[in-house]
Amino acid sequence: MTIAEKILARASGRKRVSPGEIVEASIDVAMTHDIEGPMVVEGLRELGTKKVWNPNKIVIVFDHQVPANSIDAALNHIMLREFAAKQKIPDFYDLFEGICHVVLPEKGFALPGRLIVGTDSHTTTYGALGCFATGIGSTDMVAVFTRGKLWFRVPESVRMTIEGRLPRRVTSKDLILKIIGEVGADGETYRSVEFVGGGMRNISMAGRMTMCNMGVEMGAKTAIVPPDGLTTRYLRGRARGSYKPVHADRDAAYVEERSFDVKKLEPQVARPYSVDNVAPVSEVEGVEVDQAFLGSCTNGRFEDLVEAAKIVNGRQISKRVRMLVVPASREIYLKALERGILAIFARAGALVEAPSCAACMGGHVGILAPGEVCISASNRNFRGRMGSPKGKIYLASPATVAASALKGKITDPRDL
Amino acid sequence: MMARAWVFGDNVDTDQIIAGRYLVKLDPRELAKHVMEAADPKFASKVRRGDVIIAGRNFGCGSSRERAPLALKAAGISAIVAESFARIFYRNAVNRGLPVLTCAGVRRGFKTGDKVGVDMREGEARNLSTGKTFRVEPLPDFLLTILRAGGLLPYLKRSVGKAGR
Numbered sequence: 001m002t003i004a005e006k007i008l009a010r011a012s013g014r015k016r017v018s019p020g021e022i023v024e025a026s027i028d029v030a031m032t033h034d035i036e037g038p039m040v041v042e043g044l045r046e047l048g049t050k051k052v053w054n055p056n057k058i059v060i061v062f063d064h065q066v067p068a069n070s071i072d073a074a075l076n077h078i079m080l081r082e083f084a085a086k087q088k089i090p091d092f093y094d095l096f097e098g099i100c101h102v103v104l105p106e107k108g109f110a111l112p113g114r115l116i117v118g119t120d121s122h123t124t125t126y127g128a129l130g131c132f133a134t135g136i137g138s139t140d141m142v143a144v145f146t147r148g149k150l151w152f153r154v155p156e157s158v159r160m161t162i163e164g165r166l167p168r169r170v171t172s173k174d175l176i177l178k179i180i181g182e183v184g185a186d187g188e189t190y191r192s193v194e195f196v197g198g199g200m201r202n203i204s205m206a207g208r209m210t211m212c213n214m215g216v217e218m219g220a221k222t223a224i225v226p227p228d229g230l231t232t233r234y235l236r237g238r239a240r241g242s243y244k245p246v247h248a249d250r251d252a253a254y255v256e257e258r259s260f261d262v263k264k265l266e267p268q269v270a271r272p273y274s275v276d277n278v279a280p281v282s283e284v285e286g287v288e289v290d291q292a293f294l295g296s297c298t299n300g301r302f303e304d305l306v307e308a309a310k311i312v313n314g315r316q317i318s319k320r321v322r323m324l325v326v327p328a329s330r331e332i333y334l335k336a337l338e339r340g341i342l343a344i345f346a347r348a349g350a351l352v353e354a355p356s357c358a359a360c361m362g363g364h365v366g367i368l369a370p371g372e373v374c375i376s377a378s379n380r381n382f383r384g385r386m387g388s389p390k391g392k393i394y395l396a397s398p399a400t401v402a403a404s405a406l407k408g409k410i411t412d413p414r415d416l
Numbered sequence: 417m418m419a420r421a422w423v424f425g426d427n428v429d430t431d432q433i434i435a436g437r438y439l440v441k442l443d444p445r446e447l448a449k450h451v452m453e454a455a456d457p458k459f460a461s462k463v464r465r466g467d468v469i470i471a472g473r474n475f476g477c478g479s480s481r482e483r484a485p486l487a488l489k490a491a492g493i494s495a496i497v498a499e500s501f502a503r504i505f506y507r508n509a510v511n512r513g514l515p516v517l518t519c520a521g522v523r524r525g526f527k528t529g530d531k532v533g534v535d536m537r538e539g540e541a542r543n544l545s546t547g548k549t550f551r552v553e554p555l556p557d558f559l560l561t562i563l564r565a566g567g568l569l570p571y572l573k574r575s576v577g578k579a580g581r
Contacts, residue, residue: 039442072441135504136480139568361436362437382430
């Protein structure tokens with residue numbers, strides 16, 4: 001069996017499962033946030049659920065509308081705070097902690113072998129720790145909060161083998177964009193993608209999270225990196241509870257195999273308006289930008305900030321660009337603050353904001369006017385994602401975002 | 417009144433269906449005012465109860481926001497027939513009692529404004545303006561049961577009697 005099959009088999013109490021089968025599985029961790037959370041609370045009320053199945057397996061994080069930017073958002077926050085208090089949910093993170101997909105791994109909820117669901121499509125991020133993690137809607141979460149179980153169709157598995165070491169200023173973001181460009185926005189729909197191979201050993205935990213995070217942008221149900229020494233080191237002192245690493249069997253069945261050698265990979269950019277509209281940076285160089293966004297659950301981690309700070313250090317951001325730097329969690333914010341990374345951005349003329357999803361979801365800060373262009377380290381460039389449907393988002397690595405912010409136009413970070 | 421077709425292309429994402437800035441709203445009628453705004457700003461004012469969306473591949477890709485199918489249903493959309501669907505949207509739509517039907521080649525068989533008939537039991541989408549019929553993939557029985565109940569919560573309430581504890 002593949003990793004996904006083994007985890008679903010264990011969670012549904014079976015010896016083995018096969019792709020296509022429908023199983024009912026017990027959930028290890030269920031996460032919701034301030035956007036879908038209120039819908040879950042309404043659904044529980046409609047169903048008549050008085051008490052959640054297990055408050056210790058629920059995590060609630062405020063991250064999208066943080067701090068509240070409208071009366072509606074403030075009311076939604078109150079509704080969820082009251083819910084968390086009434087249900088005695090210990091792992092309730094009010095608006096101080098950061099983006100759910102960064103907070104859950106940091107706090108040790110994402111562990112090898114676990115089955116995790118979240119009311120957010122980028123829940124796939126946790127697969128970097130060797131678990132089966134997937135996004136669901138609020139009604140499915142009502143079922144989970146009520147019974148602790150959910151039905152799953154066992155996905156087919158795909159194996160992507162990564163070889164080589166990434167060149168200077170080329171990152172895991174460039175790699176995942178390259179992959180999505182090749183397979184397409186629906187190329188892996190319903191499937192479980194395993195990222196394996198010697199090349200993965202050279203990719204940090206933050207980089208693995210970036211890759212699994214964007215697995216959903218090729219339609220994947222879950223994206224998983226087999227646990228290794230790096231996983232164990234990351235989890236030391238963090239893991240909430242015990243875990244048992246799950247690996248694929250030698251004879252595990254994959255419906256598709258792909259391999260990518262990253263040795264000669266160039267920085268990649270996804271052009272508007274779909275994530276698979278990918279080109280090497282050389283093809284889009286020179287496009288003028290109005291906003292540069294460094295942050296999100298995809299690329300707001302400490303090493304992303306460091307990568308960008310190396311480029312920005314001692315320079316000034318172009319007068320035509322507003323650069324937004326938003327560390328993805330309080331832990332990252334503090335570390336970057338204490339090490340002077342945030343000062344580098346502030347001195348260069350960037351706006352440094354408190355942890356949140358910020359410009360990524362277009363409902364809070366960093367809204368685009370018609371015709372404006374943003375180079376963004378986030379995950380989606382859909383029409384209207386960041387404000388006006390006539391605004392344009394180009395997705396790129398933190399390095400490319402930083403280089404472009406300095407020059408005022410899309411720039412190859414290897415040239416700086 | 418006859419159902420009309422609204423035809424869209426590939427990769428209609430959840431930001432086009434309902435943009436991030438409206439996700440603070442919980443009232444489906446409020447959401448319906450902005451449905452499909454990025455794809456067609458006039459859609460919300462022109463759509464009529466019972467109308468059907470015809471689309472290409474990967475309809476509903478992107479976010480897990482359940483307000484996407486909720487807004488479409490509240491705007492009066494009675495079914496979506498597409499060449500394929502994104503996984504989370506598909507499940508959310510069924511859970512909200514909005515029929516989602518997969519049908520190869522359907523997009524080219526319709527233009528916006530054509531009269532359309534959808535028969536879930538027969539597994540057919542018919543273009544009543546051209547007389548052409550399209551075979552849709554049959555839905556598994558348990559999804560049909562949820563759809564007939566009007567969604568997962570009405571289904572659970574009905575099947576378990578008084579659900580919850």
